[in-house]
Amino acid sequence: MNNNTRRHFLKSLAALTAAGVAVGCSSANTLAQTTASQGKSVMGLRVPKMDIVRIGFIGVGERGSGHVKHYCHIDGVEITAICDTNEKVLDASIDYVVNKSLPRPARYSGSNYAYMEMLNRQDIDIVIISTPWAWHARMCVASMESGKHAFVEVPAATTVEECWQLVDTAERTQKNCMMMENVCYGRDELMVLNMVRQGLFGDLLHGEAAYIHELRWQMKEIEEKTGSWRTHWHTKMNGNLYPTHGLGPVSQYMNINRGDSFDYLSSTSSPALGRRAYAQREFPAQHARNKLNYIAGDMNTTVIKTKLGRSIMLQHDTTTPRPYSRHNYIQGTNGVFAGFPNRIALETVPPNIAENYAQRHQQAVAHWQANGRQGREPKPHSFHRWDEEMGPWQDEFDHPMWVKMGEEAQRNGGHGGMDFLMLWRMIYCLRNSEPLDQDVYDAAAWSVVMPLSADSVNDRSNSKDIPDFTRGVWKSAKPLGIIA
Template sequence: MHDNERSPLDSPEPDGHSRREVLRNAGAAGAAGLGLVALGSSVPAQAAEASGAGGSGAAEATTAAAPARQGDTMIGVPFERRSTVRVGIVGLGNRGGSMIDLFLAIPGVQVVAVCDPVKDKTAKAAAKVTAAGQPAPATYVKGDHDFENLCKRGDIDFVYVATPWDWHFEMAKTAMLNGKHVGVECPVSLQLDQLWELVDLSERTRRHCMQLENCCYGRNEMRVLRMAHAGKFGELLHGAGAYNHDLRGLMFDPDYYEGPWRRLWHTRLRGDLYPNHGFGPVANYMDINRGDRVTHISSFGTPALGLAEYREEHMPKGDPSWKETYIESDRTISLVQTAKGRVIRLEHDVSTPHPYSRINQLGGTKGVFEDYPARIYIEPDHTNDAWGDFAKYADWDHWLWKEHANPPGGHGGMDYIMVFRLMQTMRLGLVPDFDVYDAVTWTSPVPLSHLSIKAKGAPQQIPDFTRGGWRKARGGVNSEKPSET
């Protein structure tokens, strides 16, 4: 669930220092400059400054009308049917280096090319491909932008991006401009104007751009999804999702993230840096972009203390991290409103000690489900204020989990289920389970929560990235098993 690849920021500049070193040295000074204007819509600097930290100005700064559509909607657009899906993988660190195993495990998928500036990682990935009985893939290792050459190939159908966040937008854009469908690890981008650009590019190029949100394919999440759509929770009222995961040790580990790229985002933003894992499943339960849509977000953040305290206790005084000033709230709490009046609570906390939780809650007029640990209370099954055993609802498992009861790979098998289903939709020429509108909606809390916190919780309008297409009910992750013929 982490993009822990080597960042292109490590590559040397003409003066011999890597761009990562330049960023590290400028971390504190750059935090303010990457604030309201850079992360909001294309708002003039004067307007952003005038809005200040309070009042309604900051809220209004993100509510510009949707840009003119450059192509037809991508809602309901199927993939082209193909017997073999040819894949190019960009980023081969912890995430990409393990996900390649899943692509290779699925029949009808060929890994054609791999790319990473670290030659050893690319060589290991190429060896996995040949060990799986496939032809040796092309390798791209010549610096930061060699991914552009991978995307230009004529024998690739799908580009998978598993790199540091800084590069997600540029790589997704390049893939689509070169006629490739693209799937990106979370988040798809961190700026509102870039989210709109991805929508426009997908519509103009007729290529799908997907946020590869693996938690949408978790067993519990898919079971709750089916139950919700069958009315077991009654009329849906509220939900909650989170990324509460103590990452302090990993963020200060120079080997795990191969540098401070993830930690540096804590010097730039105050909002929810990683909303997708919690937001995606709840959005599916509520048919967001499929009959309902999210309209506003209000966010609040605690002081930023956790990373500095951890550094004080664990890092030597000469460590470069001592030049960093952290502004990211230790815990961000956001309330999201939908057009139908429902409420979604999102949380983010990666810098304080606590057990892992995505919360994963759904409530309606007939009951509620809560995860971590999984428990359920719905009428008429449960009474006397006693939680019920969620394991007894296994009959509601999605067909993917019934067909793949013990899937390989990490995160309890959800990664495999996600890749299998995506590759299946591409082979059979089906509509993908989610699209660019879901990708940008699930990521929009990143810039908007930052703006809301700066404006003391003032609501920020969430754009209608579908440009009205959300009003029509349509399918999604709660799919029917397709015929292979």
């Protein structure tokens, strides 16, 4: 780094460190939009083509190790360096790369700030960050300040201040800062995005998103792994602690930051009972887990209003015993799609689907007649009943990217292939000078729900304004297209 860049970095790091100390505190006094950009908008940012994308990894304990493995199977990639404070997992990832007959990556460890030494290298183009949440924003800023593009696990930031830090740094350095929301690359989510773009649901009105995933078992991870640090967030903040998995796809359906924008939210939480009860049941009375004060409500429900008047209901529950769900619900004037399980109901259906409905109805009537007209006569399909047979819809509306890469993505794995497809797509964009599908404005808007929901809960669910991180560019930005 030159002296000017280093000064910017040290100033940014100091600000982020101060923000990190305040994690869990109210952000009510920090909602004011930055008055002027320090650079220019990175909406639709294209960077020069990269023949080979040289990667440095920060954090390879859980998610990061999977990213290393996937990148060993993607063309046009060179894994230059890997950093982790845990030498066991660090060496495991390095050994995996070497065992694939690829060059040995440089190794960085020894302290929480060993990544800073790695960032001094000039042979790294992008940095993949898979560390505990509190480190995400500061590591992104450091990566961009050192001249590298930042790709970070969810959420990208945990405070309003950090969100603005990401935006300001990206605009000043003209570097990408993408939050790796893998769910945006799931087959179902891509299919629904394609449906929305083709106008299948009419004018959009309402969406529902969630992260409902029972994770109490992570409380038993005491010294290492995700539960060793994630458990403590339930003692710091009462709000939606993990908003982006369900919210990302719904935001893309609604063109958030690209034709529409979040306006404000209101949030409420249930009592916080489940984790305390689990600790009492699973740990000795004097165990540290029984000495924590769990304040995050078991179920948080947040309602977001957009500038165009649409509504989004967003939920978070990682505590109660119930099946997994992200909702993935989108309602328009012509009908609705809902996930978990997938189902659809439309008033006007496409011709090929209408023909399929007619065939299925004829078959059902024939079966009813062949069985002596037992039971009620099958009725033609209508929007009053869910259609849960997704095969015809997939045949008609699977996203072109899934048609092209879905088989390979599923073969390589990672949450049904979404992880591999996301990483492949990132490299494709960088090697072809294409804008990324997600940018720093998405990272900030989707992540900021975390602190603002807590502010709302603490303020009797009164609404909280959501900053416009695009500074008005959303009004003219082009929606995310359907690419092949």
